[in-house]
Amino acid sequence: MARDEVAKTDFRDAILWHLTYTLGKDPDHAQVFDWRLALSHAVRDRIVDRWMTSTRETYRADAKRVYYLSMEFLIGRLLEDNIVNLQLADQAQAAIEGFGLNWREVLLDEPDAALGNGGLGRLAACFMESLATLGCPAYGYGIRYEHGLFRQSFVEGRQHEAPEDWLRQPNVWEFERPEARFTLGFGGQVTVRDCKTLWQPDHFVQAEAFDTPVVGWQGRWANTLRLWAGRAVDPFDLDRFNAGDFAAAAEAEALARTISRVLYPEDSTEKGKRLRLTQEYFFSAASIRDIIRRFEQDHTDLRLLPQRVAIQMNDTHPAVAAPELVRILHDERGLPFDEAVEITRGCVNYTNHTLLPEALESWDEGLFGDLLPRHLQIIDRIDDQDARAHPDRRNTARGDGKVRMGELSFIMSHRVNGVSALHTGLMKTTVFADQNRIWPDRIVNETNGVTPRRWLHSCNPRLSRLITDTIGEGWTADLERLAELAPFVEDAGWLDRFARVKAANKADLCDWVAREQGVMLNPDALFDVQIKRIHEYKRQHLNILEAIALWQEMRAHPSDDWTPRVKIFGGKAAPGYFFAKDIIRLINDVAAVINADAATNGKLQVLYLPNYNVTLAERLIPAADLSEQISTAGKEASGTGNMKFALNGALTIGTLDGANVEIRDLVGPENFFLFGLTADEAEARRTVPDHAAHAVAGDPRLSRAIEAIRGGTFSPGEPDRYAGIVANLTQADYFLVASDFADYWRAQREVDFAYADRKGWARMAALNVARSGWFSSDRTIRGYMRDIWEAESLLDQ
Ligand code: 26M
Incomplete structure (x- = not known):
């Protein structure tokens, strides 16, 4: 049966088909795990067409594309998200229960993709969902960590950490793209020949792409989350193998894979580790190359880049993306240096997530120059030019033997944003006071938000039902409509229903805690x-x-x-x-x-x-x-x-x-x-x-x-x-x-x-619900599209 036919068949048949032909399992012997995978495949089939239509539409419209670069995407489970957004919930549940399985148990069988530490990573995941919901042509770029954030247990009250192993199970949502690979260099020398600067790295790794479709509400649009995995240029050294040195034969591959092996579990403290900088450059440089490759499919004039491309750096972790873009435009494509800087600055933006001094990234110039010698020169030149243009400038990206990533990100950005009104105000008066004086329009505020699909509709079905019963459908994609609940708080009967929702949710939690913790x-x-x-x-x-x-x-x-x-x-x-x-x-x-x-x-x-x-x-x-x-x-x-x-x-x-x-x-x-x-x-x-x-x-x-x-x-x-x-x-x-x-x-x-x-x-609790609609990440993303990216939706509203 052809794929497009599969997508049209009855959902129940689709699950059985995948169980049999994709997974090779006899339904009589299938476990929850097998059913979950079969269900995921059936759901995935229904994503693919929309995904391809969206991609085609993006090419056709030749619209500005948004690239969200983030070291972390804390997505969690995707099966329910996808089912909900494709509006397959009733069908899928009926089919699964028809096979005699417990619906929740099947959904919960999926491992949590914990490719992030906390707020910053989860924000990136909410943003991906809102970008798709709003039909903004966008790509997320990050790292495909083999091990996400560690698993925590308590041993005599103390935290114990164990490796997390989400990729031990097949990840149905991703598509490996062996053809989408870039070779990235590290270390080596910079030479000047015929007035041209040339970086000759001394070792190389490849970045291989894995794509995950991200579907928006009602499946109207789907974008791509592209995560990079480290691979060796020559995975296997046959000479060494034949000489009997079996371990050394596979050494290059092992080293390259180390880059995408683990997520650093640090959050709010900065540790200047070489592997961390390697990870940062690895994913930033691969993403920049991919962005240029896509641009050049239908444009020749690189000076048009800022009209076509908006790059958002989620914190300073991808900050080397900026000097990398300058390097490609100047060293490799021959644009004048100042023009390369201006083009880069027209594309790049930076979100700051912390004012804590101990969390602000800075690199020892020795280490930085060792790994990225050409980038260090580029940063020095930009910083010098800036210092000359603004002699009263105090905070610079270089000095004291350091490369300061916050300052670097600021001077390379079109817009810099904070994540709440208070935080943005403090950015202007504390860490970036100096810069704000020189570039007063650069700092803007975009208060964070959360996706209502996951954080209300899916996680709280009882409350969602009450809301829909009360104000009708439509609030899921237009969360400010929750305001229509406000008059109902005066209705004793309604308030009682509201209170019973919370009580039932608490009872569920009590059952779960009793089962899992014996408490x-x-x-x-x-x-x-x-x-x-x-x-x-x-x-x-x-x-x-x-x-x-x-x-x-x-x-x-x-x-x-x-x-x-x-x-x-x-x-x-x-x-x-x-x-x-x-x-x-x-x-x-x-x-x-x-x-x-x-x-x-x-x-x-x-x-x-x-x-x-x-x-x-x-x-x-x-x-x-x-x-x-x-x-x-x-x-x-x-x-x-x-x-x-x-x-x-x-x-x-x-x-x-x-x-x-x-x-x-x-x-x-x-x-x-x-x-x-x-x-x-x-x-x-x-x-x-x-x-x-x-x-x-x-x-x-x-x-x-x-x-x-x-x-x-x-x-x-x-x-x-x-x-x-x-x-x-x-x-x-x-x-x-x-x-x-x-x-x-x-x-x-x-x-x-x-x-x-x-x-x-x-009553107070219900008013909190009714008045929280503004905190949808849809509102936040609209703000980024308007104030920072100048990007447009490709969906008719
Ligand atoms: C840095 C260096 C080396 C290894 C890891 C890091 C690092 C990783 C994550 C540093 C900070 C990280 O996250 C910070 C974070 O999560 N910040 C939170 O961002 C949220 C989204 O904007 C905010 O809501 C939170 O207030 C903010 O703490």
């Missing part, structure tokens, strides 16, 4: 959730200190009317970030003690779920009552988890940081639990001598909580276990945990009080 949660308690990377600035330790203080208070006043609470944590720590790992262990230790205490049984539970990933987020967010967004003001660039929670009817307890500010403005201050210092106040507080010690001494609850840690209540027989955390909190406290504790405690008690009035709570 029985109190479903009537307030579900208080903090899920994100473990980092001092995100202040999971503020949350656990509050848990300790609450536990102590409950024990001291057992007959008070306490609002029962379940505190849920999830998140990974970078393997080398020891303070973060101590926080994990402390949370687990505290959980063990509190959960075993009969005195607070049913009133307070603490649960740390291991291996937080996209799938776990999809389980937890719909079941949350309270969203913890408690970072030190001025430190969280935006946050995107905060948006997902609000959209799913959780109330936020949070600081005025990142996009929390915009969430609070939109949902209304009366529907948001605000606490803590502002960014300006935080900055000022750090200059007060002994601010930490004063804050601790002035708050008996905080003192008692810290005393319990110090005294070994949670580490019996080993009181010193948390000496590091205690010393940090009472002495340095750069992230102002102690300073914000009292106000956090106050806000949490307001939460308790508000939750006791279930109707009032449901």
